[in-house]
Structures are given as C-alpha cells and as structure tokens.
Amino acid sequence: MASAASPETQNPLLADWTGRFGLPPFAALKPEQFRPAIDAALAAHRGEIDAIAANEAAPSFDNTIAALERSGRALDRVTNVFFVLAGVDTSDAIEAIEREVSPLLARHSNALHLNRPLYARIAGLHARRDSLGLSAEQARVLDRYHTRFVRAGAALDKPAQDRLAAINERLASLGTQFSQNVLADEKAYALILEDADLAGLPDFARAAARAAAEERGQEGKYAVTLARSSCETFLQFSARRDLREKVFQAWIKRGENGGATDNRALIAEMVALRGERAKLLGFATFADYRLDDQMAKTPAAARKLLDEVWSRARAKAAAERDALQAMIAEEGGNFALAPHDWRYYADKRRKAEFDLDEAEIKPYFQLDRMIEAAFETARRLFGLTFTPADVPLYHPDARAYEVKDASGRPVGLFIGDYFARPSKHSGAWMTSLRDQEKLQGEVTPVILNICNFSKPAAGEPALLSFDDARTLFHEFGHALHGLLSNVTYPLLAGTAVASDFVELPSQLYEHWLEVPEILQKYARHAKTGAPMPKALLDRLLATRTYGQGFATVEYTACALVDLDLHGFKDASALDVADFERRDLARIAMPAEIVMRHRLPHFQHLFSGGGYAAGYYSYMWSEVLDADAFEAFAETGNVFDPATAKRLRDYIYGAGNLRDPVEAYTAFRGRLPTVDALLKKRGLVDETV
Numbered sequence: 001m002a003s004a005a006s007p008e009t010q011n012p013l014l015a016d017w018t019g020r021f022g023l024p025p026f027a028a029l030k031p032e033q034f035r036p037a038i039d040a041a042l043a044a045h046r047g048e049i050d051a052i053a054a055n056e057a058a059p060s061f062d063n064t065i066a067a068l069e070r071s072g073r074a075l076d077r078v079t080n081v082f083f084v085l086a087g088v089d090t091s092d093a094i095e096a097i098e099r100e101v102s103p104l105l106a107r108h109s110n111a112l113h114l115n116r117p118l119y120a121r122i123a124g125l126h127a128r129r130d131s132l133g134l135s136a137e138q139a140r141v142l143d144r145y146h147t148r149f150v151r152a153g154a155a156l157d158k159p160a161q162d163r164l165a166a167i168n169e170r171l172a173s174l175g176t177q178f179s180q181n182v183l184a185d186e187k188a189y190a191l192i193l194e195d196a197d198l199a200g201l202p203d204f205a206r207a208a209a210r211a212a213a214e215e216r217g218q219e220g221k222y223a224v225t226l227a228r229s230s231c232e233t234f235l236q237f238s239a240r241r242d243l244r245e246k247v248f249q250a251w252i253k254r255g256e257n258g259g260a261t262d263n264r265a266l267i268a269e270m271v272a273l274r275g276e277r278a279k280l281l282g283f284a285t286f287a288d289y290r291l292d293d294q295m296a297k298t299p300a301a302a303r304k305l306l307d308e309v310w311s312r313a314r315a316k317a318a319a320e321r322d323a324l325q326a327m328i329a330e331e332g333g334n335f336a337l338a339p340h341d342w343r344y345y346a347d348k349r350r351k352a353e354f355d356l357d358e359a360e361i362k363p364y365f366q367l368d369r370m371i372e373a374a375f376e377t378a379r380r381l382f383g384l385t386f387t388p389a390d391v392p393l394y395h396p397d398a399r400a401y402e403v404k405d406a407s408g409r410p411v412g413l414f415i416g417d418y419f420a421r422p423s424k425h426s427g428a429w430m431t432s433l434r435d436q437e438k439l440q441g442e443v444t445p446v447i448l449n450i451c452n453f454s455k456p457a458a459g460e461p462a463l464l465s466f467d468d469a470r471t472l473f474h475e476f477g478h479a480l481h482g483l484l485s486n487v488t489y490p491l492l493a494g495t496a497v498a499s500d501f502v503e504l505p506s507q508l509y510e511h512w513l514e515v516p517e518i519l520q521k522y523a524r525h526a527k528t529g530a531p532m533p534k535a536l537l538d539r540l541l542a543t544r545t546y547g548q549g550f551a552t553v554e555y556t557a558c559a560l561v562d563l564d565l566h567g568f569k570d571a572s573a574l575d576v577a578d579f580e581r582r583d584l585a586r587i588a589m590p591a592e593i594v595m596r597h598r599l600p601h602f603q604h605l606f607s608g609g610g611y612a613a614g615y616y617s618y619m620w621s622e623v624l625d626a627d628a629f630e631a632f633a634e635t636g637n638v639f640d641p642a643t644a645k646r647l648r649d650y651i652y653g654a655g656n657l658r659d660p661v662e663a664y665t666a667f668r669g670r671l672p673t674v675d676a677l678l679k680k681r682g683l684v685d686e687t688v
C-alpha cells in the first residue's frame with residue numbers, strides 16, 4: 001500500500017509520527033480525517049484480536065496476554081489524539097464525530113470482552129498461573145485481564161451474554177439522554193436582571209452577568225444562569241433574598257421539571273438495568289458488583305467510612321447553622337436560615353471572622369509562579385526537572401516541558417494548557433497522548449493538564465484564586481502519576497488504578513501548596529514581587545477548615561444516597577423522588593442543606609455511570625491522602641527523602657502493579673485510619 005493515492009499517505013493520522021515524543025502533526029490534522037482513521041484502526045485491532053483468539057499454538061502468556069498488550073496500538077494512538085482534541089479544542093464537526101464513534105467504540109469493547117475463544121485462552125492461563133513461571137508484574141497483568149473479562153460477562157452462557165450486551169447498549173443511550181436533559185434544563189434557564197437587582201454583587205460578578213445577558217440578546221441587562229460558576233456566585237453575594245430563592249429553586253430542580261427533559265423515569269430504568277446486570281454476573285446488588293473490584297471491596301466498608309464522618313459533619317454543620325442564624329438576628333432579620341441563604345451568610349461570616357477578602361489574595365497567586373511551585377515540589381520530592389520544550393502543539397496557549405530525572409534520564413513530556421476558551425470543555429483534568437511502557441522498547445509518557453483559568457488581557461499576568469492554585473496542584477499530582485509510571489505492561493501504566501485510589505496522588509499533592517516555605521517563595525505580589533505578608537498567609541491558612549460542616553454534609557449525603565440507591569435487591573418499582581425524600585429523612589439530612597447533586601441531575605451517577613455506587617471514592621481517597629501527608633509530617637520534614645522514595649516506588653511510580661491495599665501498606669507500613677481526614681476537615685471533637 002505504498003502508492004501515492006493510498007489512504008496512509010493522504011491521512012496523516014495513519015502515517016508514522018516521527019516527531020519528538022511521538023507527537024502527531026497537529027497542524028496537518030483535519031476533523032474529516034478522524035472517522036476513516038478510527039475505522040481503519042478498529043478493523044486492524046479486530047484483525048489482531050481474531051488472530052490471537054484463533055492461534056493454533058497452545059495458549060501462552062506471550063501469545064495471548066502479551067499479544068493483547070501489543071495489539072490495538074493504532075487505535076490507542078488515533079483515539080488518544082481525538083479525545084484530547086474533543087476536550088480542549090472541539091468544534092461542531094468534532095462533536096458530530098464524537099456522537100458517531102462513541103457507540104462504535106462501546107460495541108468494539110463488548111466484542112472484545114465477550115469473545116469466547118479468547119476468554120477460553122485467558123481462563124486457561126489463569127487457572128495454571130502458578131506454573132507459568134511468570135514475574136510478579138506478568139502475574140498481575142494476567143490477573144487483571146482475567147478479572148476484567150469475567151466482570152464484563154465473558155464467562156456467562158450465550159443468552160446471558162446477549163442480555164448483557166443489550167443492557168449495556170440501552171444503558172449507554174440512557175446515559176447520553178440523561179446528560180443532554182440536564183444540559184437542556186440548564187440552557188433553558190436564565191434569570192434576567194436590571195441594575196436595581198444587583199445589590200451585593202461584586203464587579204467581577206456583575207461583568208460576568210452582563211456578558212451572559214448579552215449572549216442571550218439582552219443587551220444592557222444581567223443574566224444569572226445555571227452554570228455552577230454563575231449561580232453559586234450569585235447565591236454567595238446577592239443581598240436579594242427573593243432572587244436567591246428563585247435561582248436556587250431552578251438550580252436544584254434540573255432534570256425534574258416534567259416534560260421531555262425530566263430524568264426521573266430514566267433513573268428508575270438505569271437503576272433497574274444495573275441491578276439486573278449485577279445479578280447476571282452473580283452479585284446481589286449493583287453496589288456489591290461495583291465495589292468488588294475497588295479498594296473498598298464492599299459497600300459496607302465504604303458505608304462505615306461515610307457513617308464515621310457523617311455524624312461529626314452534621315454536628316459541625318449544626319454549629320455553623322447556629323452562627324449564621326445569629327448573624328441574621330443581629331441584622332434584624334426575622335426568618336429562619338433557608339438553603340438559599342446559606343452561601344450568602346457563610347461568606348459574610350468568613351469576611352467578618354477572618355478578615356479575608358479574595359481581592360487581597362489574588363495578586364499573590366500568579367499562574368506562572370504557581371506552575372514553578374508545582375515543579376519545585378516535584379524536584380524536591382522526586383528529583384525531577386522541567387525544561388521548556390519547543391514542540392508543535394494544537395493551540396498557542398498550550399505549553400510543553402521536557403521532564404528529566406536527577407540523573408538526566410528522560411522521563412517524558414508535560415503539556416500544560418491552562419486558559420479557558422470557547423472550544424474547551426469546562427472543568428480541569430489530566431489526560432495523555434502516550435502512556436509509559438517498556439514492552440516494545442522504552443516509551444516515555446506524554447501527559448497533559450487541562451484547566452480553565454481566566455486568560456488575562458495582553459501584557460497582564462494571569463492571576464489565580466487560592467482554589468485555582470489548589471486545582472493546579474491537584475491536576476499536577478495526577479500528571480506525576482502518569483509521568484513517574486515505571487511499568488512494563490501498558491495495562492498497568494500510570495493512572496490505570498481503582499477509582500477509589502486514583503485521587504490519592506492528586507489530592508495528596510494539594511498538601512504541598514499549603515506548605516509555608518513553598519508559599520513564601522512562590523506567592524509573590526504580581527506588581528511589587530514582594531512575598532505574601534506573614535499575617536495574610538496566616539489568615540489564609542486559618543480558613544482551611546472554615547465551612548467544612550456544610551461542605552462535608554453536602555458531599556457525604558450524596559455518597560450515602562448513591563450507595564443506598566444502588567444497593568436495592570429489586571429496583572423494579574422505584575419512585576425516584578419518593579426514594580430520595582425517604583432516604584434523606586433516614587440519614588437525618590439537615591433541613592438547611594440540599595445534596596450537592598440531587599438525583600435528577602447527578603451526572604456522576606447517570607451520565608455514563610463512572611461513579612455509580614462510587615461517589616464515596618473522593619472521601620475514600622481523602623482518608624489516604626490525609627494519612628499519607630502525615631507520614632511526611634511525622635518525620636518533621638515535608639520533603640523527607642526516604643518517605644518520598646517510598647511514595648514514588650509504591651504509589652506515583654507503581655501504576656497498577658499491586659492491589660491498592662498492598663501498595664498503600666508498602667508505602668505506609670499499615671493501612672490508614674480516618675483520624676487524619678477528620679483533623680484535615682476540622683471534624684475532630686474539640687473543633688466542632
């Protein structure tokens with residue numbers, strides 16, 4: 001296929017990428033090249049899988065497991081580029097391709113995991129795994145393949161597999177419908193305001209509301225929308241109680257407004273289908289199925305943690321409520337604190353108690369300095385250096401750094417893409433163009449951090465809020481998990497770990513932002529270059545546990561309701577609204593606080609289902625990160641080299657080489673207790 005007219009030479013996605021770090025020729029890529037490239041890559045992978053399954057030679061680790069690990073490379077390469085671009089620089093054309101290829105990829109994955117001859121080879125190898133002479137890593141890879149296939153239904157009979165495939169396809173389209181409904185309800189709502197309605201709103205909130213109104217053709221007016229940043233800002237600052245109530249009601253009713261976008265029936269169907277899938281696979285409930293392959297292992301273990309936190313969080317939230325109610329009384333207000341009042345009075349109280357104003361902090365958090373701070377932390381912990389790399393990228397705002405270790409050995413490429421733009425999805429995440437492995441020669445990873453910080457006017461420094469800086473450190477922790485990966489087999493690389501373990505490297509890294517010596521060095525005033533005054537630094541760090549009663553209740557209620565919802569043995573007659581009401585009554589949810597995500601718009605659970613029966617994961621990881629940072633604190637040196645080495649060997653560098661319980665125990669010498677988390681959130685008794 002070497003003629004000039006062959007698709008390989010016309011379509012750069014199918015050519016060899018010979019540039020540095022194996023980057024694709026971004027400038028030459030066009031949306032219309034993706035569909036044919038993905039089709040070709042899918043066909044190539046199907047061919048490889050068929051050849052492995054039909055191999056006449058007796059199954060061996062190399063001709064089955066390692067062969068699977070070597071397969072699908074073209075597909076990985078093309079889909080990595082596609083999904084990176086779909087997230088950071090999308091367009092109508094890319095979105096249309098995304099809708100087309102997502103079900104194709106799901107079907108491809110089903111066909112792989114329900115391939116009976118292939119599974120027979122894997123199961124045979126797994127049954128005699130102890131006599132195959134495998135290394136520890138090879139044994140882990142084989143075990144992960146076996147688990148993955150079994151959990152996907154590979155061991156079931158044909159009728160059960162057919163039913164499973166049908167359930168998976170139905171769940172996929174219900175998930176898409178669910179998120180489109182939420183998006184439709186969000187788009188449909190805007191509260192249009194006049195100048196006279198803006199009492200309490202700071203300048204930046206007014207400017208954003210004005211821009212939102214303009215976007216809706218309401219020049220000269222102001223709009224509050226249901227984007228989290230818009231409505232939460234309004235709830236925090238607006239002095240108009242009547243308007244706060246309107247916005248809050250619209251916010252918590254997303255997906256529950258009747259008509260075509262109402263999600264309640266979809267949820268009932270999804271929960272029932274998930275329950276049926278779990279039963280086909282031999283589990284009593286979906287929660288049992290889901291947690292069986294997580295660090296927590298059982299719903300009871302996850303619930304035990306949540307229960308331990310819940311009563312303390314409720315007590316702290318009650319104390320917070322009393323303080324806010326007292327504030328209302330002092331102002332002469334004659335009403336009981338309602339959910340739409342909480343953020344407004346909590347912000348007032350923070351200003352009054354800590355004398356801390358966002359405007360005073362912001363000039364000290366420059367983006368470029370905070371990137372340096374994250375790099376410096378990685379140098380002191382792991383000996384890494386970051387040097388700007390001149391490589392062609394997909395957008396002028398993205399920046400690349402070559403990463404090396406203390407001995408000068410190449411570690412990988414880090415790409416930071418920090419500013420919001422219309423073609424980028426909201427939120428912050430880590431992703432990769434290439435993952436680390438050593439199976440076919442040494443491959444170094446290409447890791448990206450995507451954020452949505454406000455882009456400054458030309459010539460001005462980019463300034464972050466303290467929360468933004470925390471997000472930068474969080475995502476950089478994920479990036480290090482990808483960069484430091486030191487495994488042979490791609491299946492185990494980097495962040496490919498249990499979802500209640502994957503937030504450990506990211507949440508742990510946030511702790512170093514709050515280390516005074518890092519802040520003193522890198523939090524410098526954008527105009528004067530002066531370090532942050534000690535008094536301001538102290539006030540900033542003193543607010544760390546402020547409002548944690550509210551935040552913990554808002555989060556933990558969601559995690560408890562999620563476990564209960566997915567813990568039904570028979571969910572065939574589920575009334576979603578009634579269930580939510582009764583379950584919140586059961587856990588004694590405070591009347592002044594609403595779940596952070598009510599079920600009709602709980603996208604973590606129902607848009608794809610990545611966190612279904614898994615919303616507890618954030619807190620599970622937080623137990624680990626709080627305890628892991630204590631390991632450094634206990635040595636008296638937050639950069640203690642011996643502790644950092646264990647952290648690299650067993651966590652950041654270890655991918656999925658070990659079961660998470662084993663990995664954490666190897667790092668810490670024991671499993672964590674909940675104490676450090678309670679302290680971090682200010683939930684120990686004396687501070688309630």
Ligand SMILES: [Zn+2]
Pocket residue numbers: 474478503506
């Ligand atoms: Zn994260």
